[in-house]
Amino acid sequence: MSDGVRLADAASGSDPAEGLRAARALRELAERLEALQVDNARVHGWSWQEIAFCLGVSKQAVHKKHSGRRLGH
Amino acid sequence: MPFERFRDDARHAVVVARDEAVRARQDQIGCEHLLLGLLCEPGVAAEALTAAGLNITSLRAALPVGGNAASPDPLDAESLASLGIDLDAVRRATDAAFGHGALDRASAPRRDRLRITGGRRMTADSKKSLELALRAAVGLRQNYISSGHVLLGILDQEDNAAQAALRAAGIDPAGLRADVLRRMTAAA
Numbered sequence: 001m002s003d004g005v006r007l008a009d010a011a012s013g014s015d016p017a018e019g020l021r022a023a024r025a026l027r028e029l030a031e032r033l034e035a036l037q038v039d040n041a042r043v044h045g046w047s048w049q050e051i052a053f054c055l056g057v058s059k060q061a062v063h064k065k066h067s068g069r070r071l072g073h
Numbered sequence: 074m075p076f077e078r079f080r081d082d083a084r085h086a087v088v089v090a091r092d093e094a095v096r097a098r099q100d101q102i103g104c105e106h107l108l109l110g111l112l113c114e115p116g117v118a119a120e121a122l123t124a125a126g127l128n129i130t131s132l133r134a135a136l137p138v139g140g141n142a143a144s145p146d147p148l149d150a151e152s153l154a155s156l157g158i159d160l161d162a163v164r165r166a167t168d169a170a171f172g173h174g175a176l177d178r179a180s181a182p183r184r185d186r187l188r189i190t191g192g193r194r195m196t197a198d199s200k201k202s203l204e205l206a207l208r209a210a211v212g213l214r215q216n217y218i219s220s221g222h223v224l225l226g227i228l229d230q231e232d233n234a235a236q237a238a239l240r241a242a243g244i245d246p247a248g249l250r251a252d253v254l255r256r257m258t259a260a261a
Contacts, residue, residue, distance in 0.1 A: 021152045028147040029163065032179035036171050 038066045082116030082220040083206070089113045094193050095177050098139035098149075104198045104227050104235035105136050111227075116220035121253045125244045135238055148176075198233040202226035213257065221257040225250065 034055070041051050052062040076084060087102075090110030094102045111118040112129055150160040167176040195203075203218075206226030210218050227235045228250040236246045 018152070018155065021149055022155050024147060025149040025152040026156060026158070029153060029158070029160070032148070032176055033163075033167070035179045036167060036175055040171065 035066065038062070078207070078210070078216065078218050080116075080217050080219045082114050082118075083218050083223050086110035086114040086116070086118070086220050086223060087203075090199075091193050092174070093133070097133075097136055099137070100139070100193070101196045102193045102199055103196045104202055104230075104233040105238050107199050107202055107223065107227060108235040108238060109133060109136070111220050111224050114220060117256050118220035118224040118253065121221070121224065121249060121256055124252065125239075125249050127239070127242055127244060132238060132242065135241055136234075198230065198235075201230055202233075202235075205229045219257070221253050224253050225257075228253070 038051055038055075041054075048063045048067070049059050051066075052059040055062055076087070079087070086107065087110060090102050090106040093106040093109045093113075094100075097106070099106070108122075109129070109132055112122045112127055112132060113119070148160065153160045164176050167179075168174070202223060203226060206218050206222040209222045209225040209229065210216070213222075215222070227233065228246050230236070239246050239249065
């Protein structure tokens, strides 16, 4: 099966289980990338205001979501 | 489990075991993942396992892979592939930018993170293996834990998934144990 057909399958949700799983995986991936990028921005001295602007959310939202996390590992 | 006395080969084997559990979409690091870790990491355990005829690819293929509806890995590589996203490529990029395993560490709540096992808990059997590894080291009057001790820890249990995998590969756990012990005492 070509990638295009598989993409259409998952996106159009002909099989709900597969479509939902794909949506969940995509959300999980996005959340993880966001966490990595926010940490990195903080390491580089970005303010919560600047990070929030780039993410398209309020400063309060981004602070609430990410501020509890210890930087680095 | 204190890892201070672990030599690099034993420590790295645990890290590889964690990666293997992640790859197999298992929530916990089992004995079978430890076995894979030992096989992958150069050391006395890998020498004994390779001499016994164990092969990384076939062992990996013989182990269960999760991802069913009951407990799917949230970061499901197959599902992402169906959307045209290559998770391995994303992982390579995040590894390069943020260090090895960054993407897998990024999710787990901090309180669950152990330094070495990185967000994956160990099964009772694999914890027991590490305890028995320590006991084996004490028994051999060695003040460190090498990959060989960890392998002894796996083999000194009554039975576990790793021993089952060995038997499935046609390897006798008792014979393997004797060979490991011989190599460890010869090396000392």
